[in-house]
Amino acid sequence: MTTEAKEFEPEVVAFCCRHCAYSAADLAGGGRMTYPCAIKIVEMPCTGRANVLEILHAMENGADGVAVAGCLPGTCHYIKGNTHARQRVDHVSELLTKIGLEEMRVRMIHISAAMGAQFVAEVTNFVETIKDLGPSPLSRDTGNARVAPGSEHAGSKP
Amino acid sequence: MNMHYPAFRMPENTDTPPIAERCDSKLARVLASGEFAVTGEVGPPKGCTTEPVRTKARLLTDCVDAANVTDNQTAVVRMSSIAAGLIVLEEGIEPIIQMTCRDRNRLAMQSDLLGAYALGIKNLLCLSGDHQSGGNHPGAKNVHDIDSMQFLRMMKEMRDENIFQCGEEIKGGGPRFLLGGAANPFADPAQWRPYRLAKKALAGADFVQTQLVYDLPKFREYMKRVVDMGVAEQIKVIVGVGPLKSTGMAKYMRDRVPGMSVPDPLVERMDGAVAGIDKGKKADRSTAWRNEGIKICIEQIQEIRAIDGVAGVHIMGIEWEEAIRPIAEGAGLLPRPII
Amino acid sequence: MIVAEQKPLDEIKTMLEGCKKVLAVGCGTCVTVCFAGGRREVGILSASLRMSTDLDGEAIAVEETTVQRQCEEEYIAPLEADLEEYDAVLSLGCGVGVQSLARQFPGKRILPALNTKFMGFPSEHGVWEERCQGCGNCVLHITGGVCPVSRCPKQLFNGPCGGSQDGICEVDPGTECAWHTICTNQLELGLFEEMMKVQPAKDWSTSRDGGHRRIVREDIRLPEIEKA
Numbered sequence: 191m192t193t194e195a196k197e198f199e200p201e202v203v204a205f206c207c208r209h210c211a212y213s214a215a216d217l218a219g220g221g222r223m224t225y226p227c228a229i230k231i232v233e234m235p236c237t238g239r240a241n242v243l244e245i246l247h248a249m250e251n252g253a254d255g256v257a258v259a260g261c262l263p264g265t266c267h268y269i270k271g272n273t274h275a276r277q278r279v280d281h282v283s284e285l286l287t288k289i290g291l292e293e294m295r296v297r298m299i300h301i302s303a304a305m306g307a308q309f310v311a312e313v314t315n316f317v318e319t320i321k322d323l324g325p326s327p328l329s330r331d332t333g334n335a336r337v338a339p340g341s342e343h344a345g346s347k348p
Numbered sequence: 349m350n351m352h353y354p355a356f357r358m359p360e361n362t363d364t365p366p367i368a369e370r371c372d373s374k375l376a377r378v379l380a381s382g383e384f385a386v387t388g389e390v391g392p393p394k395g396c397t398t399e400p401v402r403t404k405a406r407l408l409t410d411c412v413d414a415a416n417v418t419d420n421q422t423a424v425v426r427m428s429s430i431a432a433g434l435i436v437l438e439e440g441i442e443p444i445i446q447m448t449c450r451d452r453n454r455l456a457m458q459s460d461l462l463g464a465y466a467l468g469i470k471n472l473l474c475l476s477g478d479h480q481s482g483g484n485h486p487g488a489k490n491v492h493d494i495d496s497m498q499f500l501r502m503m504k505e506m507r508d509e510n511i512f513q514c515g516e517e518i519k520g521g522g523p524r525f526l527l528g529g530a531a532n533p534f535a536d537p538a539q540w541r542p543y544r545l546a547k548k549a550l551a552g553a554d555f556v557q558t559q560l561v562y563d564l565p566k567f568r569e570y571m572k573r574v575v576d577m578g579v580a581e582q583i584k585v586i587v588g589v590g591p592l593k594s595t596g597m598a599k600y601m602r603d604r605v606p607g608m609s610v611p612d613p614l615v616e617r618m619d620g621a622v623a624g625i626d627k628g629k630k631a632d633r634s635t636a637w638r639n640e641g642i643k644i645c646i647e648q649i650q651e652i653r654a655i656d657g658v659a660g661v662h663i664m665g666i667e668w669e670e671a672i673r674p675i676a677e678g679a680g681l682l683p684r685p686i687i
Numbered sequence: 688m689i690v691a692e693q694k695p696l697d698e699i700k701t702m703l704e705g706c707k708k709v710l711a712v713g714c715g716t717c718v719t720v721c722f723a724g725g726r727r728e729v730g731i732l733s734a735s736l737r738m739s740t741d742l743d744g745e746a747i748a749v750e751e752t753t754v755q756r757q758c759e760e761e762y763i764a765p766l767e768a769d770l771e772e773y774d775a776v777l778s779l780g781c782g783v784g785v786q787s788l789a790r791q792f793p794g795k796r797i798l799p800a801l802n803t804k805f806m807g808f809p810s811e812h813g814v815w816e817e818r819c820q821g822c823g824n825c826v827l828h829i830t831g832g833v834c835p836v837s838r839c840p841k842q843l844f845n846g847p848c849g850g851s852q853d854g855i856c857e858v859d860p861g862t863e864c865a866w867h868t869i870c871t872n873q874l875e876l877g878l879f880e881e882m883m884k885v886q887p888a889k890d891w892s893t894s895r896d897g898g899h900r901r902i903v904r905e906d907i908r909l910p911e912i913e914k915a
Contacts, residue, residue: 241727242731243727243731243734246731246735246738247730249738250734250738285735288695288697288735288739289696289735289738290738290739290742290743291738291742328738328742351871351874351875352874353874356883450841454888476843476848479840479858482858492842492843493889493891494888495842495843496843496845496848497845497846497885498845498886498887501885501887501888502888513888535848535849535850535852536847536852536854537851537854537867537870537871540846540870543846543882544846544847546883547846547883547885550883550885551885606850606852606857607849607850607851
């Protein structure tokens with residue numbers, strides 16, 4: 191092949207809780223720490239807000255991986271939001287296997303607002319995992335993404 | 349939870365004739381005479397050869413007054429109890445046919461039992477049946493059209509009132525079975541168990557056979573209540589006994605079998621039986637265990653015999669039918685009376 | 688409520704073989720409440736199917752809609768408008784919903800995405816238990832509010848069998864013995880006489896054994912003239 195594949199630049203969506211991971215990312219930024227630009231952060235009031243359908247839609251719309259980053263176990267501001275998030279992430283892992291994707295493409299991360307460096311380490315590690323897996327067969331890179339940008343999602347009935 | 353069960357006294361029996369007049373089976377005559385009854389068990393084979401039935405039956409010859417023939421026990425398909433019962437009968441032993449509510453609806457039950465009686469079977473044990481989920485056809489549909497109490501009532505009405513379950517008359521008279529049920533003195537709710545026995549008598553049972561009894565103190569308590577309620581006057585209680593074969597079996601029954609009580613001293617006695625025998629000498633250990641199992645069983649029969657309200661023992665070999673003769677002999681139950 | 692759960696994805700994919708475009712229809716009533724066939728579950732299943740069939744190389748366009756109640760004509764009739772463009776309809780309703788769609792749209796393939804399990808209730812969040820089999824002849828007044836038909840695996844009517852231990856059923860260690868609870872309730876409610884009565888054989892003709900069941904209420908039935 192003449193066109194040597196350029197290095198794979200994954201797209202990873204991170205649903206981040208405002209009270210911990212999102213602030214940790216801020217702290218990392220303020221401290222001039224760098225983390226992979228693959229990470230696209232979506233702020234949430236709590237990871238308890240992240241649901242199975244949204245994670246799936248991220249994957250369907252071409253994400254190579256999805257991280258859900260919530261508070262440390264037992265420290266959720268809404269008591270159990272991060273626990274529910276973990277259950278859902280586990281459920282999505284199982285779903286991905288059934289669908290035919292690698293279960294490692296979703297990951298739950300627990301972090302506190304003070305853990306800027308750990309945030310960087312965690313997301314970097316996840317991005318490395320995704321790089322090892324290679325692009326999602328549904329990602330835009332492979333030309334398979336079936337959803338036009340801007341549309342809500344593929345199945346929405348007009 | 350310890351619930352308060354109101355006092356209960358069995359109502360006077362006004363409508364059922366004495367046991368010897370209900371049925372002319374040998375077992376009925378033994379029970380009516382007040383002799384201590386002995387019953388055994390023959391499990392039909394998982395196949396259609398008659399020899400296993402004959403072999404098992406011969407092991408019981410002259411040891412028992414009658415032998416249970418199980419009906420797809422533990423929900424595993426075996427030769428039908430009625431067919432195997434006839435083979436047992438050919439071997440000179442009176443069968444007690446078991447039938448469960450699991451596999452037949454009221455039509456099939458009545459018709460099969462009309463047939464069984466026509467072919468010479470006179471004793472019937474009415475059971476709910478083990479659930480099929482533990483058997484070899486877990487995907488089967490169970491029936492449970494009626495339960496064991498309703499089954500007993502149906503058979504009593506067929507016998508004493510000559511009517512089918514629907515109320516229609518049986519021309520020429522109904523089958524005159526001696527009717528039995530099962531009783532588990534140790535299952536929960538424990539306080540309910542004597543009442544349940546009373547209910548079986550009210551439903552129409554002439555006798556019951558109990559689950560294996562190893563825990564005599566607990567069984568004495570149960571029987572005291574049964575006698576105090578006046579239940580023992582109206583139903584013959586035949587107590588299930590069986591030889592333990594190893595410490596492992598004793599522990600399994602103690603820990604794993606629902607509704608079974610095996611006291612620790614018995615487990616320790618089984619363990620003591622193989623003390624000093626090298627673990628490698630499997631045959632020696634087995635012999636020692638089995639000898640002790642038979643000894644315990646004999647002792648227990650003698651103690652059970654002395655309990656007020658007990659009418660006999662049901663000796664279960666549990667795949668060790670050879671043990672029944674030495675047990676019956678050792679317990680002084682032989683020769684069986686000829687009535 | 689009617690409690691259902693989704694069929695395995697592979698089984699649904701097998702049903703959909705040969706289809707290019709499918710409409711997944713959820714139901715906003717029972718199966719929404721038991722998280723099996725509401726709007727969100729329709730979304731999850733549809734996305735899963737789109738992704739999975741895409742990966743298989745036979746992408747199926749799965750579109751989504753959810754109606755208030757699949758078992759009533761007035762809610763499903765409007766679906767007819769664009770039904771023509773779909774090769775099949777994948778119903779996430781209970782068995783009643785699937786059949787209502789099939790009756791409403793004869794000639795259209797209506798496929799079940801759920802297995803309808805039982806009539807029951809959530810005993811805790813995420814756990815549902817059967818409570819009624821619709822036997823057509825309720826006995827709860829004598830059994831202390833606990834149903835032996837749906838909750839006792841042997842459907843006993845005269846007390847617990849010999850396998851009840853510590854209030855647990857011998858058939859399933861995760862299930863309480865219905866009769867243990869019935870006895871407790873009957874004693875508490877002063878129903879001892881009922882306990883000691885030999886309950887007669889049940890008349891099952893009111894159950895499914897009596898044939899297909901139907902209720903006709905002349906007091907609320909529309910007159911022939913209005914039906915026309």
